[in-house]
Amino acid sequence: MKKTKRLGPIAFIAVSLFLTACTRNPSSKIYNMWSLNQYDSLYVDSGMLADITREGITYTFSKDGKYSISGALYETGTFEINEDATKLILEADRARVVYDVQLTERMLKLTSGEQSMTFKVKE
16 A cells, blocks of 8 residues: 555656646747738838739748748748747848747747738648
């Protein structure tokens, strides 16, 4: 009986550690291909807006910390996202942009100053 009483807390701790290790943090939702759904900016000209509408924009975030943009724009670089998935830093060609983030399994919204981009998971 004494062995059973000792194993109870140990089993509880082991299961708790296992469940904690298996829980994904919110930032892991970013690892996907995202298709631009809505773009709002005071600083975009009509020609660029026509290109975005015609060709679209896709952001791809990889688990190795690299990202790419394709479609109306092309860019590759590295990124960092905080564990709570509220801040994203993109770095390419010595330029650095910081975005506020809203992230779910199917939606990504990036905001920086007057620019706002909303993406959906690319099907």
